[in-house]
Amino acid sequence: MSTTDGVLVRVKEVDKVFRRGSEEIHVLTGLNLEVKAGEFLALMGPSGSGKSTLLNLIGGLDRATRGTVEIGGDRVDQMSDHALSGWRARHIGLVFQFYNLLPVLTAERNVELPLLLTHLSKAERRKHVEVALGMVGLSHRTRHYPRQMSGGEQQRVGIARAIVTDPTILLCDEPTGDLDRKSGDEILALLQALSRDHGKTIVMVTHDPHASARASRTVYLNKGQLFSENPG
Amino acid sequence: MKFLYLVWRNLTRRKLRTTLTILSILVAFVLYGFMGAIREALSGGVSVAGADRLVVRHKVSIIQMLPITYQQRIERIPGVTLSSHQSWFGGIYQDPKNFFASMPVEPERFLSIYNEFTLPEAQRKAWLANRTGAIVGRATLDRFGWKVGDRISLKSPIWQHPNNDDTWQFDLVGVYDALKKGSDTSGFFFRYDYFDEGRAYAKGMVGWYVVRIQNPDRAAEVAKAIDAEFENSPYETKTEPEGAFAQGWAQQIGDMGKITTSILTAVFFTILLVAGNTMAQSVRERTEEIGVLKAMGFSNRLVLGVVLAESFSIAGLGGFVGLGFVWALVSVWNPVPSMLPVFYIPNHDLVVGFILVLVLGFLAGIFPASQAMRLRIAEALRRQA
Ligand SMILES: Nc1ncnc2c1ncn2[C@@H]1O[C@H](COP(=O)(O)OP(=O)(O)OP(=O)(O)O)[C@@H](O)[C@H]1O
Ligand SMILES: [Mg+2]
Numbered sequence: 001m002s003t004t005d006g007v008l009v010r011v012k013e014v015d016k017v018f019r020r021g022s023e024e025i026h027v028l029t030g031l032n033l034e035v036k037a038g039e040f041l042a043l044m045g046p047s048g049s050g051k052s053t054l055l056n057l058i059g060g061l062d063r064a065t066r067g068t069v070e071i072g073g074d075r076v077d078q079m080s081d082h083a084l085s086g087w088r089a090r091h092i093g094l095v096f097q098f099y100n101l102l103p104v105l106t107a108e109r110n111v112e113l114p115l116l117l118t119h120l121s122k123a124e125r126r127k128h129v130e131v132a133l134g135m136v137g138l139s140h141r142t143r144h145y146p147r148q149m150s151g152g153e154q155q156r157v158g159i160a161r162a163i164v165t166d167p168t169i170l171l172c173d174e175p176t177g178d179l180d181r182k183s184g185d186e187i188l189a190l191l192q193a194l195s196r197d198h199g200k201t202i203v204m205v206t207h208d209p210h211a212s213a214r215a216s217r218t219v220y221l222n223k224g225q226l227f228s229e230n231p232g
Numbered sequence: 233m234k235f236l237y238l239v240w241r242n243l244t245r246r247k248l249r250t251t252l253t254i255l256s257i258l259v260a261f262v263l264y265g266f267m268g269a270i271r272e273a274l275s276g277g278v279s280v281a282g283a284d285r286l287v288v289r290h291k292v293s294i295i296q297m298l299p300i301t302y303q304q305r306i307e308r309i310p311g312v313t314l315s316s317h318q319s320w321f322g323g324i325y326q327d328p329k330n331f332f333a334s335m336p337v338e339p340e341r342f343l344s345i346y347n348e349f350t351l352p353e354a355q356r357k358a359w360l361a362n363r364t365g366a367i368v369g370r371a372t373l374d375r376f377g378w379k380v381g382d383r384i385s386l387k388s389p390i391w392q393h394p395n396n397d398d399t400w401q402f403d404l405v406g407v408y409d410a411l412k413k414g415s416d417t418s419g420f421f422f423r424y425d426y427f428d429e430g431r432a433y434a435k436g437m438v439g440w441y442v443v444r445i446q447n448p449d450r451a452a453e454v455a456k457a458i459d460a461e462f463e464n465s466p467y468e469t470k471t472e473p474e475g476a477f478a479q480g481w482a483q484q485i486g487d488m489g490k491i492t493t494s495i496l497t498a499v500f501f502t503i504l505l506v507a508g509n510t511m512a513q514s515v516r517e518r519t520e521e522i523g524v525l526k527a528m529g530f531s532n533r534l535v536l537g538v539v540l541a542e543s544f545s546i547a548g549l550g551g552f553v554g555l556g557f558v559w560a561l562v563s564v565w566n567p568v569p570s571m572l573p574v575f576y577i578p579n580h581d582l583v584v585g586f587i588l589v590l591v592l593g594f595l596a597g598i599f600p601a602s603q604a605m606r607l608r609i610a611e612a613l614r615r616q617a
Contacts, residue, residue, distance in 0.1 A: 089529025
C-alpha cells in the first residue's frame with residue numbers, strides 16, 4: 001500500500017447527511033482527518049455525534065455526501081460497490097461492539113470466513129486461522145461455538161477474524177462497550193500489542209477514557225467536526 | 233464449493249423448521265403427482281384414442297342399440313376399412329364395487345381395430361376356438377389375481393342368461409397388454425356369438441360400432457356419410473371421433489375429477505406459499521449476519537449465491553424427493569382402480585413438476601436474497617445497536 005509521508009488515512013472536507021423523510025441530519029460537516037500508518041487512534045465523542053458514521057466511511061461501508069476518503073492512495077469514495085467489497089476484503093478488518101460472530105459456526109470457522117474470499121488453499125487457511133487464534137490466546141477453544149464462550153472470548157474471536165487476512169487497517173467500534181472491566185482490559189491490551197508489536201494501524205471508537213488512554217492519540221468528534229482536545 | 237459449509241450450517245441452524253419446511257414441500261409435490269395421475273386417468277382414454285377410429289352410436293343416446301345389420305352397410309361406405317361392434321354388458325364380478333368394463337365383441341375384428349392391444353398368438357387361437365372364451369387386460373388380471381385358464385362368473389344387471397339366471401360363465405383364455413403407456417388395460421372382452429345366443433332379448437342388436445377409416449384427415453366427411461346412410465331409418469346414428477366419444481364418457485366422472493384437482497391445486501399452491509414464506513423469513517432473520525458478511529467483503533453476488541443455494545437445497549430436497557416418491561407410489565398403488573383404470577403420472581407433468589421445484593427454490597430465495605444484496609451494510613449493522 002503506497003503512503004506518502006506515512007499518512008495512511010486521509011479524510012478531507014467530508015460531509016455526511018442522512019435523510020429521514022423530509023428532515024436532513026447533518027452528521028459530519030467539513031471533517032478532516034489524517035491517520036499515520038502504525039498509529040493507534042482513539043475516536044471519542046458523545047452518543048450520536050457520528051463516530052460510527054465516520055468509521056463506516058473509512059471502512060468503505062458507507063459513502064460520504066461530499067469530500068474525499070483516501071486510504072493508502074486508494075480513493076474509496078470513487079469505487080464501485082463491487083470494487084469496494086473486494087477492497088474491504090483485502091484492506092479492512094472490522095471489530096464490532098457485539099462481536100457479530102455467526103452463531104452457527106465454531107470459532108475457527110468464524111475466523112476462516114474472510115479467508116474464504118482469498119485464493120488460499122484449505123491447508124493454508126487452517127494455518128492462518130491457527131496463527132490468528134493463537135495471537136488472541138484462544139488456541140484451546142477453536143471448536144467452540146460463540147454461545148459456549150464468554151463475551152471477552154467472543155470478542156477475541158472477533159479480533160482474530162479481523163486480523164486473519166492481515167488487513168491494512170483495523171477498525172473497532174466500541175470493542176469493549178459490551179464487556180466488563182477485566183475482559184475489556186484484556187481486549188485493549190491485545191489491540192495495543194497488535195499496534196506496538198505488529199505495527200497495525202488501528203482506529204477505535206470508544207466512550208471509555210480508560211480505553212482511549214491505551215491509544216497513541218485521541219481525537220474528539222463533536223457537532224460534525226474533529227478536535228484534538230476534548231471540547232466538552 | 234468452500235461456501236457450501238456455510239450454506240449447510242444455515243440449513244441446519246433450526247433443524248425442526250427446516251425439516252418441516254422440507255416435509256411440507258414434499259407433501260405438496262406428492263399431491264401434485266396424484267393430481268397429474270388423476271387428471272390423466274380422467275382424460276386418458278381421450279389422449280390415446282386412435283385418430284383413425286370413429287364411433288357410430290344411436291343418435292339419441294348411447295343406451296339405445298343399433299341393429300347388427302348396419303355393419304355391412306357401414307363397411308360399404310367409401311373411406312371405411314373395417315368396423316367392429318361392442319355392447320355394454322355391465323358385468324359384475326362378485327361385488328358391484330369391483331367394477332371394470334366388460335363387453336361382447338367379435339374377436340378378430342376387435343383385435344385388428346384395437347391394434348394397440350397385443351395378445352399372444354396361441355391365446356388368440358384359443359379365443360377363436362372357444363365360444364365361452366374371454367380375454368382380459370393386464371390391469372384387471374393383476375387386480376384380481378386371475379390366471380389364464382380360470383373360470384370367471386360375471387353377473388349382468390342388464391342381460392339375463394336364460395339357463396342360469398343372471399350369471400354368465402367365461403373361460404379366461406388370454407390376457408392382453410397395451411403397446412402404448414397410458415392405454416387402459418382394464419377391459420374384459422368375450423365373444424358376441426356366445427352373448428347373442430345366450431341373451432333373452434334384443435337379439436341382433438349391438439351397442440355401438442367402432443369404425444376404422446383410411447384417412448384420419450377425412451374423418452368428418454366419412455362420419456357425415458355414415459350418418460346420412462341411416463338418416464330417416466328407425467335407428468338414426470351419430471358418428472364421432474373416438475376421442476370425442478371417450479371424452480363424453482369421461483365427462484360423467486370428469487366433473488368430480490375436476491373438483492378434486494382444483495382442491496388439490498389450491499392446497500398445492502397454499503403449501504408452496506407457506507413454505508416459500510418460511511424460507512424467506514429465515515433469511516430475513518439473519519439481516520445483521522448478512523450485513524457482517526458484506527462488511528467483511530462478501531460481494532453482493534456471493535451473498536445472492538449463498539442465499540439461493542440455501543433455498544434451492546430446501547426446495548430440491550422436498551420437491552425432488554416428493555416427486556420421486558409419488559412417482560414410485562403411483563406405479564404400484566391405485567386408490568380407486570374401478571374408476572381410474574389408467575393411473576400413472578404423465579412425463580410432461582413430471583417435467584413441469586421438476587420446473588416448479590426450481591421455480592419455488594428461485595422465488596423463495598430471490599426476494600430475501602435480493603433484499604440481502606441491496607441491504608446497506610451500515611443499516612444492517614445499525615439494527616443491532
Ligand atoms: N442510516 C441512518 N439514517 C438516518 N440517520 C442516521 C443513520 N445512521 C446514523 N444516523 C444518525 O446519525 C447520527 C450519528 O450516528 P452514529 O451512529 O454515527 O453515532 P455514534 O457517534 O456512533 O453514536 P453511539 O455512540 O451512540 O454509537 C445519529 O443522530 C443517528 O441517528
Ligand atoms: Mg456508534
